[in-house]
Amino acid sequence: MKKTIIQGRFSHKLRSMAISGWIATRVLVRRALSRPLVAEWPFLVEYGTLYIRAQFNHAFRLSSDIAESRAYFDSVYALLETYPDVDIRPTGQGEPRGHWFLPRVRHSDATLLHFHGGGYTFYAGVSHHFAACLANTLGVAVFAPDYRLTPEHPHPAQLEDGLAAYAHVLECGVDPATLVLCGDSAGGHLALMTLARLRQAGLPKPALTLGLSPWTDIGRRGRSQFGNDPYDLVQGYMTLQFAAWLKGGQALSDAELSPICQDFSDLGPIYLQAGGKEILVDMIRDFATTVAAQCGQVRLDVWEHMVHEFHGYGDYLPESRDALARLREAIAWALGRPNRFAADACTECDHMGG
Incomplete structure (x- = not known):
């Protein structure tokens, strides 16, 4: 350590x-x-x-x-690692709460808007650290908003904060053609729900959306949600509690708050990553199939033996190192730069097109 x-x-x-x-x-x-x-x-x-x-x-x-x-x-x-070459700067008064993670050496002109995981309830220290990992590993500027948490602030607080953060990044001068929307776990849920609301909000679509072990259905879906409990670091019962806190006693259906029930046609490419031993993997598979059926651009890569958010192991683990490298290549692909973003043995769904 x-x-x-x-x-x-x-x-x-x-x-x-x-x-x-x-x-x-x-x-x-x-x-x-x-x-x-x-x-x-x-x-x-x-x-x-x-x-x-x-x-x-x-x-x-x-x-x-x-x-x-x-x-x-x-x-x-x-x-497992610290990132001294990443400068961390909090936002100022009148701006959405959050932090910019700025690598001293940039490898891309992309800007990553990253929503942290934690079931919408936790913003743990490791989540803050993971944003620094992304900035360092991908060589991009990262804005990680400190969105409001449940149970104190149920829906639509998080979606409102997500859209405000998206608009803020554009107001900072970021070209949507170089903007990458990203989130892990519940942050993946927020990234996808934000993406689905961009048209309604009058905001341009990003170059790419990344979902890292994203929560795609707040109800019950797939055998893995409880069947992978023995292997995963989060448990099936937690997803149901997180969903109840997100609803906050409001008369909201699971479909209203689930990315899998939204329309992603013509919203740009979506690249998903998951672990084969995580509880969310089946719903992530279903989500990829749903987006493909909408004629959306989507790719899903699954690492057979990995758990929820295995990316956090960074350089330590070959699988996490590979996953992070693929994110870097996906960003290069989306921005039209030279890349090696190709489907392989981990790829379970590939509808990216050109």
């Missing part, structure tokens, strides 16, 4: 460190007995998956006090 963050209330730190030690021991013993959870995983992936799952589960048990829940989840976490 490059850096471990330990912060907050003593009881939270103590419990988190105890859980970390217990899971590390459990994983080491199981692997010594040749019984890893997934044979293809190195130790760190198994440990990381089980640790984050345990942290999420306990955070949910604390959710009657959502501030305490968030503080517990952020009490102890590790960073």
Whole structure:
């Protein structure tokens, strides 16, 4: 680990460190007995998956006090890498809340508008760190808005903030032909819902939309949503709670708040990535099929043994390194630059056209 963050209330730190030690021991013993959870995983992936799952589960048990829940989840976490060559600048007064992540060396003239994950309820330290990872790895300027969270702010707060952030980036002088819309998990949901509302808002479409393990249906969809619980760091029951918090007691249907029920025709290319062991993979597959049926441009790549948001392992893991490299190539492709954005064995759906 490059850096471990330990912060907050003593009881939270103590419990988190105890859980970390217990899971590390459990994983080491199981692997010594040749019984890893997934044979293809190195130790760190198994440990990381089980640790984050345990942290999420306990955070949910604390959710009657959502501030305490968030503080517990952020009490102890590790960073595999830091990014000193990325400058982080908060937005100013009168601008949408958020941060610009500006790499000192840029490899593309694209600008990435990135919505963080966390079920619309958490904005964890690792999410802030992941925005820096994207800026550094992709070599692009990244704007990550600090959109309003549930349960305090149900729908349509997040969509309003997403559209405001999109308009803000354009007002900063970014050409829509170089603008890439992006999001992971619930942030992927927000990216796709924002994309679907651009016409209504009178805003131009982006060059490309990226969905990293995106949440595409807030209801029940696909066997993986609960069937992959033993392998993933998030659990099926959490998606239903996140959906309830998003609705906030309003008379809203799942279809109204689900990207899979929106129209994406003529909204530009959408590139999706998922892990084959994550709970959302089946709904992501269904979403790709739906967009293709609308004659939209869409590609889905799935890494068979990976979990939700495996991109966070960065350079450490070959699969995450490959996924991030493909994002870089997809951006080059969308901007008409030389690229190697081609379908291969990971590609399950390819309707990108030229």
